Amino acid sequence: xxxxxxxxxxxxxxxxxxxxxxxxxxxxxxxxxxxxxxxxxxxxxxxxxxxxxxxxxxxxxxxxxxxxxxxxxxxxxxxxxxxxxxxxxxxxxxxxxxxxxxxxxxxxxxxxxxxxxxxxxxxxxxxxxxxxxxxxxxxxxxxxxxxxxxxxxxxxxxxxxxxxxxxxxxxxxxxxxxxxxxxxxxxxxxxxxxxxxxxxxxxxxxxxxxxxxxxxxxxxxxxxxxxxxxxxxxxxxxxxxxxxxxxxxxxxxxxxxxxxxxxxxxxxxxxxxxxxxx
DNA sequence: CGTTGAACCTGTTTGC
DNA sequence: TGCAAACAGGTTCAAC
Numbered sequence: 001x002x003x004x005x006x007x008x009x010x011x012x013x014x015x016x017x018x019x020x021x022x023x024x025x026x027x028x029x030x031x032x033x034x035x036x037x038x039x040x041x042x043x044x045x046x047x048x049x050x051x052x053x054x055x056x057x058x059x060x061x062x063x064x065x066x067x068x069x070x071x072x073x074x075x076x077x078x079x080x081x082x083x084x085x086x087x088x089x090x091x092x093x094x095x096x097x098x099x100x101x102x103x104x105x106x107x108x109x110x111x112x113x114x115x116x117x118x119x120x121x122x123x124x125x126x127x128x129x130x131x132x133x134x135x136x137x138x139x140x141x142x143x144x145x146x147x148x149x150x151x152x153x154x155x156x157x158x159x160x161x162x163x164x165x166x167x168x169x170x171x172x173x174x175x176x177x178x179x180x181x182x183x184x185x186x187x188x189x190x191x192x193x194x195x196x197x198x199x200x201x202x203x204x205x206x207x208x209x210x211x212x213x214x215x216x217x218x219x220x221x222x223x224x225x226x227x228x229x230x231x232x233x234x235x236x237x238x239x240x241x242x243x244x245x246x247x248x249x250x251x252x253x254x255x256x257x258x259x260x261x262x263x264x265x266x267x268x269x270x271x272x273x274x275x276x277x278x
Numbered sequence: 279c280g281t282t283g284a285a286c287c288t289g290t291t292t293g294c
Numbered sequence: 295t296g297c298a299a300a301c302a303g304g305t306t307c308a309a310c
Binding site for chain 1 (some may be wrong): 279
Binding site (some may be wrong): 002003006057075076077078079080115117118135164166173174175176220222223224225265266 | 301302303304305
């Protein structure tokens with residue numbers, strides 16, 4: 001469920017809710033949720049949360065203890081949530097990790113994930129550097145035009161596949177890939193390397209606009225995303241094509257309907273506003 | 279290098 | 295109503 005705007009929303013709430021707090025308890029319900037570093041789990045007890053960041057679609061907590069520092073990276077997969085409290089008893093079933101804090105605004109953090117795609121990784125500085133390097137490419141919020149242009153023009157595959165390829169550009173998933181391509185007027189099957197400069201520019205600008213608006217709205221809650229404070233994201237109201245098969249294209253003067261392609265996940269697009277080639 | 283499809287899981291929605 | 299199939303925001307791996 002979480003793409004960049006949802007992960008960013010989570011990271012921001014954690015920053016104000018738990019940074020400065022002391023990790024007093026740390027319960028791992030399912031050991032297989034921790035993919036790496038399980039042996040270091042005991043170290044975290046008594047540590048202080050000094051920072052929370054988003055990397056791609058993952059959320060990274062940094063914990064300090066004495067002069068040592070370690071990290072907990074949470075991958076949320078399709079259905080993962082980090083919650084300050086469980087909204088209802090039905091969430092108890094798939095809560096795999098619970099952290100308890102003192103000395104900060106929130107007293108707990110629960111990792112809930114019914115499908116269990118997504119894991120937690122316990123890493124030291126070098127481990128985190130390796131984790132980030134092997135998984136994530138440029139970040140949509142901070143990548144310069146030059147970097148973005150280089151990544152797009154060097155790809156021989158489809159532009160939608162490129163947008164969703166985490167090692168190239170980190171943080172875009174199926175919802176935002178569709179919304180960005182519609183706004184940029186690009187068919188998902190256009191070949192990235194064959195796009196001309198104005199098209200790449202539109203892609204860059206639309207990516208930044210969509211993410212700025214989506215973060216502002218707290219992300220998209222299609223079925224069950226809720227932020228740590230329990231609130232839903234409101235960006236779904238601004239979706240123009242995602243999950244809108246058969247509905248009229250929202251562009252003024254366009255009388256076509258949104259179509260859906262299957263294959264590389266579902267692609268929603270307008271056949272007139274996003275021509276296959278030009 | 280790039281694409282495709284399957285696998286990993288559970289829950290909900292859709293269609294007959 | 296009942297049941298099976300399809301589908302869901304992600305990542306990874308094998309095969310081509």
